[in-house]
Amino acid sequence: MFMKKHDLVYLTEDASHDAAIEIINEEAFGPGRFARAAARIREQGPHDLSLSFVCTDDGETIASVRMTPVLAGSIKGHLLGPLAVRPSHKNRGIGRELVRIAVEAARRKGSECVILVGDPPYYQPLGFEKVAYGALTFPGPVDPNRVLVVPMADNVHAGLKGDIHWRE
Numbered sequence: 053m054f055m056k057k058h059d060l061v062y063l064t065e066d067a068s069h070d071a072a073i074e075i076i077n078e079e080a081f082g083p084g085r086f087a088r089a090a091a092r093i094r095e096q097g098p099h100d101l102s103l104s105f106v107c108t109d110d111g112e113t114i115a116s117v118r119m120t121p122v123l124a125g126s127i128k129g130h131l132l133g134p135l136a137v138r139p140s141h142k143n144r145g146i147g148r149e150l151v152r153i154a155v156e157a158a159r160r161k162g163s164e165c166v167i168l169v170g171d172p173p174y175y176q177p178l179g180f181e182k183v184a185y186g187a188l189t190f191p192g193p194v195d196p197n198r199v200l201v202v203p204m205a206d207n208v209h210a211g212l213k214g215d216i217h218w219r220e
């Protein structure tokens with residue numbers, strides 16, 4: 053009997069992944085996903101393909117993480133998200149690995165922080181810390197308890213004060 057082995061590969065995102073990523077995000081977040089405050093930032097400009105990654109299984113795209121350049125207060129960082137893994141592939145460490153790869157890539161590029169809106173119990177073990185309650189103003193409502201950051205420069209927490217928006 054021939055048993056197909058899972059063949060997971062992590063790749064930098066390119067345009068050929070667009071259609072699959074759209075389906076993965078629709079499946080994970082549904083039609084309300086464009087109303088979320090983080091999505092409003094992502095509408096302000098393109099994400100950075102060089103810091104965005106997919107996971108493929110036997111050539112099929114099954115997970116995605118995107119990174120968008122932002123100015124958060126006075127800090128030049130990157131907004132992580134959406135992060136989504138197809139239900140068939142959950143709980144195998146793929147989400148965690150995509151976050152790790154994206155954060156390390158941003159660090160290598162000189163980013164000052166990686167910021168996101170997400171569940172603290174999932175992201176805190178991956179190096180994320182809470183941003184001071186209400187310090188950042190998003191272009192839409194967010195739960196201040198879910199605004200998290202990996203600081204990658206000096207005094208990042210002090211600089212995370214004011215608006216967050218897309219940057220060049």
Ligand SMILES: CC(C)(COP(=O)(O)OP(=O)(O)OC[C@H]1O[C@@H](n2cnc3c(N)ncnc32)[C@H](O)[C@@H]1OP(=O)(O)O)[C@@H](O)C(=O)NCCC(=O)NCCS
Pocket residue numbers: 080081135136137138141142143144145146147148149169170171173174
């Ligand atoms: C959240 C998501 C990206 C996790 O991806 P994944 O590849 O399944 O996660 P991993 O395998 O790396 O980690 C799984 C672990 O995280 C835990 N976990 C998953 N979602 C969690 C959450 N919201 N809060 C706390 N823990 C969570 C799992 O219980 C599991 O724990 P275990 O290792 O103790 O069994 C994926 O479930 C998904 O796409 N969900 C829908 C979209 C979404 O919510 N994205 C995150 C937006 S903030």
